[in-house]
Amino acid sequence: MSNRDWYFDNAKCVLILLVLLGHFLRPYIDKELVVHSLYVWIFFFHMPAFIFISGYFAKGFRRHGYFKKISKKLLLPYVVFQLLYSIYYTFLYDKSQWNIDIFTPQWSLWFLLSLFSWNVLLKIFVRIPKQLSLILALLLGVGAGMVEAEKWLSLSRTFTFFPFFLLGFYLKRRHIEILFSWPVRLFSLICLASMFILIYFYFPDLPQEWLYGSKSYTTLGVHEEIGAVGRLVIYGISTLMAFSFMALIPNRRLPISKFGTRTFYIYILHGFILKYLHSTSFPTFIMDTNGYPLLLFISLGVMLLLGSKPIIHVVRPLVEWRLPRQEQRSSSQQSSST
Secondary structure, three states: OOOOOHHHHHHHHHHHHHHHHHHHHHHHOOOOHHHHHHHHHHHHHHHHHHHHHHHHOOOOOOOOOHHHHHHHHHHHHHHHHHHHHHHHHHHHOOOOOOOOOOOOOOHHHHHHHHHHHHHHHHHHHOOOOHHHHHHHHHHHHHHHOOOOOOOHHHHHHHHHHHHHHHHHHHOOHHHHHHHHOHHHHHHHHHHHHHHHHHHHHHOOOOOHHHHOOOOOHHHHOOOHHHHHHHHHHHHHHHHHHHHHHHHOOOOOOOOOHHHHHOHHHHHHHHHHHHHHHHOOOHHHHHHHHOOHHHHHHHHHHHHHHHOOHHHHHHHHHHHHOOOHHHHHHOOOOOOOOO
């Protein structure tokens, strides 16, 4: 653990907290303008930043056995939790018939399929000159909005978010260190604050669906030309906000840093808690009491719970396909990509 880059663990910890908060805010975005603005603000950069970091740590994709490793790490958990979530939703929502579609990811599981696909795409794109490969990735991302693939195999999100992954792959440590200067950090703080003000006061009706990466331009209700321009604008804003966010992350070990090594578990498990709460009277309680700030503390509590050692010990065999004895022998190995 002494050789870990705590900066990225800190970044992933804050990002997973934003993921949880964004998901907890979702039922209320049509009720309160400030909630909608905060939700949109978060979605502009939280997944792009996560994907940047995933790409940054994909530099070892040429190593022997790399794809066997990520297949086990991503595809097997995807199948297992696709099944578990399908069963869970059947009981939670009193469905009369259990239905599982392995090709349409349940809710947040899209990230596992896309992360695997981004690593596969690297094998093709690294053969292309760097600048040309980034341009091609942007064109594919823009073009994804012209196809009605949407959630099937997470294809739309895979191509829409791939430019962030590829850019992260090309980043080196010296590029990240540029963010640590005080002028850059001050600019980043102003940038993030200004974006929230712009969203709240000038774009209060901005449709959040534009930021999901899973919707076609037709579904979004615009012509392809307008959709293409809109997606390019979003690419620019998301990149600026993602780097602004990363500039504000401390570059030292913190008490929360360890949770940045456990984001995969937090991400893959939080749907069980969140979907249950949203099926109860909990959303009504939040709206009746204007308890929206409480959602931040609940998100933090869920992160601490799902990132705790007892939870990871129980769930690890399903995620990493290791029995407890195997787990003890390799407990020092931590995930760096999610």
